[in-house]
Amino acid sequence: MKRILVVDDEPNVRLNYRITLDVEGYEVKEASDAKEAIQLLHDELFDLAILDLRMPGTDGLELLRLIREEGVPTPAVIITAYSDVPNAVRAMKLGAIDFLQKPLRPAELRTVVSEIIGRHDESTQLTYRSDFDAHLTTAKRLINIGNFDAARPYLVRALEQFTGSV
Numbered sequence: 001m002k003r004i005l006v007v008d009d010e011p012n013v014r015l016n017y018r019i020t021l022d023v024e025g026y027e028v029k030e031a032s033d034a035k036e037a038i039q040l041l042h043d044e045l046f047d048l049a050i051l052d053l054r055m056p057g058t059d060g061l062e063l064l065r066l067i068r069e070e071g072v073p074t075p076a077v078i079i080t081a082y083s084d085v086p087n088a089v090r091a092m093k094l095g096a097i098d099f100l101q102k103p104l105r106p107a108e109l110r111t112v113v114s115e116i117i118g119r120h121d122e123s124t125q126l127t128y129r130s131d132f133d134a135h136l137t138t139a140k141r142l143i144n145i146g147n148f149d150a151a152r153p154y155l156v157r158a159l160e161q162f163t164g165s166v
Contacts, residue, residue, distance in 0.1 A: 002117050003027045003045065005074070007063065017050060022092060032166040034058035034066070041067055046074045047117055051096075053080035053087060061087060062093045071142050071150025076080060076122045077112065080082040086121075096136040132161035 003048060004026050018028040029044070031037035041049065042109045049067075051060035058066070060078050067074070080093040081102040083157070089097040097116050100108075135158035142151035 001025065001027050002047040003029065003073075004113065005029050005031060005037065005040055005048065005049045006045045007031045007034070007055075007060070009033060009055040010052075013052070016106075016107060022107050024110055026113070034063040037063060038066060038070075041072045042070075047120065047143050048113060049074045049076040050113075051099075053074055053084075053165050054079050054082070061063060061090055061094065064096060069147070071147045073138065073141070075116055077116065089125065111135070135161060144149055 002025075004021055006014050006016070006021075006028060007030075008014050009032055014030045014032070018030060021028050027038055029046070037049070037051070040046075050065055053060040055063075060080075062106065064076055064078065066127060067076075072155055075097045076094045076095070077098045077100060078087075079100045079102055080087065091099045098112060098122075100112065104112075135154045139151045139154035139158060142148070
């Protein structure tokens with residue numbers, strides 16, 4: 001089952017997205033702010049994160065920057081009520097997959113999520129899986145973007161898998 005994290009400070013928006021995606025068979029977790037989202041992204045594997053642009057405190061773009069700096073590879077979409085070209089450009093530079101405008105109809109949300117999950121299936125996404133190839137691939141990609149500290153634990157896990165030690 002594919003897992004999605006919805007980060008929005010508005011409970012009704014989170015509920016709407018969760019209901020829309022639950023019906024499609026996705027497992028949906030919710031976070032009301034960046035701090036809660038970062039904790040969930042560190043503790044669990046998600047196939048997609050849906051981030052609200054404007055939230056009190058840390059906004060969606062800053063959250064995306066933080067999780068990328070920490071080497072969290074989860075694909076992300078930024079959703080906003082405001083059409084804003086500079087923020088859309090910044091979101092894409094930070095690695096967002098898409099920048100969508102609210103209100104987002106349920107059919108649109110289902111389509112976007114399905115397309116993104118399809119493009120980022122397990123054969124291409126960075127994951128926290130416990131097998132050698134996944135850890136090595138993740139480490140290589142993190143090294144390629146210059147995030148050596150984040151790559152280190154994946155290299156260690158790959159070596160543990162390769163040598164059979166735990």
